[in-house]
Amino acid sequence: MAEPAYVSIASGYARRIRSGELPAGMQLPSVAEIAEQNGVSPIVARKTVELLQNLGLVRTVQRRGVFVTSRPNLVRVSPEHQMQDAETTFGNESDKKIRVERETEEVEADEDVANVLGISPGVRVTRTVTRGMEDRRAISISDTYQPLGISGIASAEDLEEAVSEALPSPAHAEWLKTSPGDLAWSVEQKFTDSAGRVVMASKISYPRDRYAKFVFRMSLKPAEE
Amino acid sequence: MAEPAYVSIASGYARRIRSGELPAGMQLPSVAEIAEQNGVSPIVARKTVELLQNLGLVRTVQRRGVFVTSRPNLVRVSPEHQMQDAETTFGNESDKKIRVERETEEVEADEDVANVLGISPGVRVTRTVTRGMEDRRAISISDTYQPLGISGIASAEDLEEAVSEALPSPAHAEWLKTSPGDLAWSVEQKFTDSAGRVVMASKISYPRDRYAKFVFRMSLKPAEE
DNA sequence: AAGTGGTCTAGACCACGTG
DNA sequence: ACGTGGTCTAGACCACTTG
Incomplete structure (x- = not known):
């Protein structure tokens, strides 16, 4: 019962966002890039983004990209x-x-x-x-x-x-x-x-x-x- | 900008659950069956179930099936x-x-x-x-x-x-x-x-x-x- | 043994925003 | 023209439950 790939990849981003290394408004790599960098398929990279989205850490804008939430503490x-x-x-x-x-x-x-x-x-x-x-x-x-x-x-x-x-x-x-x-x-x-x-x-x-x-x-x- | 397939399929189940046609505890068709019945791929059927889950209308039990939530109003x-x-x-x-x-x-x-x-x-x-x-x-x-x-x-x-x-x-x-x-x-x-x-x-x-x-x-x- | 949900691969097309 | 997120196909394997 190991941790799914998308959970561990998302945890890495979550840590970097919470630490301030990835500041508000910064664009994350695209789904395709996340897939490539982590050696997983695009669909797994997409689940990563979905999880970060559900955590309120990022928001996606159609046809533009994934961005760190500008106001995570509103x-x-x-x-x-x-x-x-x-x-x-x-x-x-x-x-x-x-x-x-x-x-x-x-x-x-x-x-x-x-x-x-x-x-x-x-x-x-x-x-x-x-x-x-x-x-x-x-x-x-x-x-x-x-x-x-x-x-x-x-x-x-x-x-x-x-x-x-x-x-x-x-x-x-x-x-x-x-x-x-x-x-x-x-x-x-x-x-x-x-x-x-x-x-x-x-x-x-x-x-x-x-x-x-x-x-x-x-x-x-x-x-x- | 039409409604995605998984949204309209989920709407159908949501309506039937809310109306009582699908009572609490009842098992839904499996992901594979939902896919077949609606002419979509399993991954779309899975998104249907995920949406119903996020709405709190069903819950999934690993390796057993998808069930209508027993207490939607708790x-x-x-x-x-x-x-x-x-x-x-x-x-x-x-x-x-x-x-x-x-x-x-x-x-x-x-x-x-x-x-x-x-x-x-x-x-x-x-x-x-x-x-x-x-x-x-x-x-x-x-x-x-x-x-x-x-x-x-x-x-x-x-x-x-x-x-x-x-x-x-x-x-x-x-x-x-x-x-x-x-x-x-x-x-x-x-x-x-x-x-x-x-x-x-x-x-x-x-x-x-x-x-x-x-x-x-x-x-x-x-x-x- | 059969069926299930969960995860995953390797592709594809679309609509739209940006350069 | 290109890259993007969003949607979708057609398969696969695993761990586990149920009969």
Whole structure:
């Protein structure tokens, strides 16, 4: 039960990236070159790159090459409110300019949305699409739903967030510029008020190659009653 | 830019699994059969299975086959305290018997541990290994470090958790029975007291095929000061 | 003995970005 | 025109499980 070739080759690159020998933005050898240098077939070299990609250490750009991730430690700190300003969400994590754009419209709730909000399908709700970018690269996109007449989360008392990996919706995939079949980080948020009503629900997608970790900070002190 | 074959084949299986047509525990056709049935080569059929695996819908068992995940909705609810009893951690999520075993020893802090706890390398600390299993299957393993003389988290005021995917340590991989190169969910916990001292730090690994989501619940009400 | 997943070889074509 | 990542074919061997 020896270590597969692609694991040991990837370990070498991982060590050199973590040590700083291969700095952010540097281009790695092409798949063909990795294959040649290590005496393996291209398909094994490709698995090497896939593993490094899943580890968040490199990202591949179609028809250009493999690059060391520019921001391996970008973290997403929770709680994040989709309606707050960009600086509060990402401000302390980045030195680059982050921009957020929003579009709001009134739509009829489909089955999923109705289910989350606890209303009937077809009822009209407010939908806000929020797109975040750093420089010119997409770093997030979300669909936020609220019952009509509610805006903001002032009345919210509790927040539940579920982190998973999932195939993004077509609209999310297009904004994040992910390839078909690529997974994305998915965070589903649910804000509830003291009566247990859901006042806001969001589904946020993040490109996997931009986030190394998801950080949650919480106080263990009891809330005042 | 059409959809790759392995994505569309996987979508079909995903739909049938989600609809319940393929129930939990059912064995999927073998890679060779999937290849034949869909008129593609085995390597494409294999990518199909890999995608379903990354979606958490199936899990593969070496030399036996591919099976629909038995518990696609098992969630890990935070905050989880490594020292608490198993029922509190997992109780409301499972109807099967969950067992936790612990081993505590005194060790010298290596560089990583010293760094997290804010002490010098070589200083002796308490290390607790916690292993969780459901039925006979491993569902978690963690290394918990505490400064000597502190036990429990009674003095902790804040908790920070970082979720990522990572290659598990050899000891973790062995317990979780993952193959070399397999990623695992990794949660790094840090409990700090009012003076900002780290009173407990844990690194927990979870097998990816056992957890569909990581859920965090938090109160938005201000803590009492 | 047969079947399985996991790894691997040695090729191939495509669409697209760069020089 | 060339190199790139992405996809794909048609085979192969291994270690192990199951019947």
